[in-house]
Amino acid sequence: MTARLLLHPMSVGEAERLLAGAPDGGDGGDRWAPGYPTEGDVLAARRFVGTCADTGDPHPFGNYEIRLREDGRAIGGVGFHGPADENGTVTIGYGLVPSARGSGYASEALRALLLLARAQGVTRVKGDADHDNTASHHVMTAAGMRPAGQDERVRYFETTWTDATPPTDPHP
Template sequence: MEPLLTQRLVLLPLDADRARLLATGTPAPGDRCAEGYPEVGDRAGAERYLRVLADTGDPAPYGAFEIQRRSDGLLIGGAGFHGPADGQGRVTVGYGLVPAARGLGYAAEALRALLEHARAHGAVSVSGDTGRENTASQHVMAAAGMIPVGEDERLLYYAVSWGGQPTGS
């Protein structure tokens, strides 16, 4: 997979080697990391990516990414898909940033890039969820164009759909 570029970010695709390091909380040699990177969520995302690789093979184009700030080259978080598209062309997304990078619009910018990437590669919908108390994440999904589609006692569910049938990747 190629990196995804936005105005302020580069989403760097994970591969198995980087994911193994990240899952242990160790950045790759030479990486420049913001304070606190990788966080627990970044490690969990790398572990999920490794499980997908083991269970179903490379999920490309629906893989996982590290988020790098273009202005200084620091890794500030992670984002990506939870696995390949299902038979109906649906994918699930997640994201997270270190505390110092939150509240600056980076998460919504990264999420918009993922949504555009998914649509360009044939996904017909993207879903995500967040804790009821996580208003920041709710704002991120809304800012990226996702709408609330359901809830349970713990989570709020968001999605965006483009209709039609999956076109493949």
């Protein structure tokens, strides 16, 4: 949770509804902003459902809907591509509906996800974005990640922790 956002851990049922394009499971609990889910949300939900079927729920290293605290509408997603590897490294992804972009929501959600990763003992978080996706580059740097190289297609970003200092949010 952040000042403006809730990171809602996605359940298998919610992911299946997202894949079916059905915003409400009958309980009135799911509210989607126009444009949600994006193509990235669909890909992440498909990966999450597959992971749950293959190895079980990866919680807390799963997917989270980014919801506005003021009204509960889902405006995007953020999450892990899987649990930490043997070196304590995870890879992240995120995205917002177009109408929610430019308000700092993505970096706010990513900072919260980094805190969650740190609290779970993760020592390195990696992400990447296409070279021409400068908005995503700004999101990762605003959340505290630093450039870590590039290839012909993408720029890589990461953050690492080497001490046992408890996590704190520098941008509450």
